[in-house]
Amino acid sequence: MASPTTSNISKNDFEEVLSPPPPDMISKRSYQTLSFPTFSAQLAEEIRNNQYDKQNNPTGVVNLAISVNQLMEDEVLARLNKENTLTLTSQHQYYNDTSGLPELRKAVANFLTRHHKPSEAISPENLVVMNGLTACLDALSHTLCDPGDVVITPTPVYGRIFTNFYDRAGATVVPLPCQEMENFALKEEDLKSLIKQYLDDGQRVRVFVLLHPHNPLGHVYSTEQLRNIMKICAQYKIHIVIDEIYAFSIHDRSTHFNSVLGMESLPDPQRTHVLWGFSKDFSIPGFRIGVIHSTNPWVLSCLRTLSHYHSSPPLTQHAAASLLSDVEWCDDFYVPTNKNKLAAAYKKACEYLEASGVKVHKTVAGIFLWVNMQAFLDECNEENEMGWCVFAARQEVILCSPRMV
Secondary structure (H helix, E strand, O other), X not given: OOOHHHHOOOHHHHOOOOOOOXXXXXXXXXXXXXXXXXHHHHOHHHHHHOEOEOOXXXXXXXXXXXXXXXXXXXXXXXXXXXXXXXXXXXXXXXXXXXXXXXXXXXHHHHHHHHHHOOOOOXXXXXXEEEOOHHHHHHHHHHHHOOOOOEEEEEEOOOOHHHHHHHOOOOOEEEEEEOOHHHOOOOOHHHHHHHHHHHHHOOOOEEEEEEEOOOXXXXXXXXXXXXXXXXXHHHXXXXXXXXEOOOOOOEOOOOOOOOOHHHOOOOOOHHHEEEXXXXXXXXXXXXXXXXXXXXXXXXXXXXXXXXXXXXXXXXHHHHHHHHHHHOHHHHHHHHHHHHHHHHHHHHHHHHXXXXXXXXXXXOOOEOOOOOEEOHHHOOOOOHHHHHHHHHHHHHOOEEOOOHHHO
């Protein structure tokens, strides 16, 4: 198949070019934010106005750039519309604790304790609730990083990791490349070497970010590997942020997810922070609820202050707490049923893509696929890759942003 770039398709065909503002119109921070656009973000309005719907808009845009689980949509809606789950009361009309309703923090703590089985129950006092994991990462970047600090993350990776630490904190996100020929393995010696490289250059390495399960690779890391990585970070006094937003989206039946929250004797518990949220595992990204777990009192205090800018509505917090507190529905029905449906969907998607000549990276977790489209390019380079994305967009299919690499 010829590369789409041979048809004179340009990324600029889909960009709205914004002219530079007059001097002193916006802050330098705003320039920084505007300097980091993503391909899918530039098409956001077009996507929203023309989304595919089987009944109402069958020729609309199929958006593959956002990880959304719709497999349990009906079951979740049925539970949310049950009894008083979404009933507005006077409690929801007034100011509440912006760092999370006690009801929700208790429900999350109990849920994570039930499933991750730590030696001591997770305390609600160690949880801060914000409006999604993007907000959680933004708040952590403000709390942990100064402008110019180095943040390391294994790549390929979910593209917003770069913007979440760069946009407002001004941290420099540095990739730790994982090689396809080695099955994208995260090698501890490579992490240590990269840390030393930046320290030798006089830069401060402040944070290591690990997505576990990994997005987009779908890897689950062993307890031993997690501990070894944390030991390296502890040695250099680096904070480690573990994003576990796909913790309950394991579709491989033989894979056991080992959460950092279930591990004992962490190498540096004061510099270990774990994230989880409802968007992926519970199919409710519109609720905008993410959670940060930390045992560091100074980090927690700062996050509680920042929660004034990142709070979630009390009504949706109450509804989310209701889902987790209904143990029979949540643990006995929803979690296992969701995993079974994910396994079936993963198998079907892989079979279809591989039959079409697309190479698919084998995963055990997540609601996404990492695929190799090189067979459809004349030459593997950034120009052709972007051209392929634009070509797909013209066919009403939005692919993942190349910034993940």
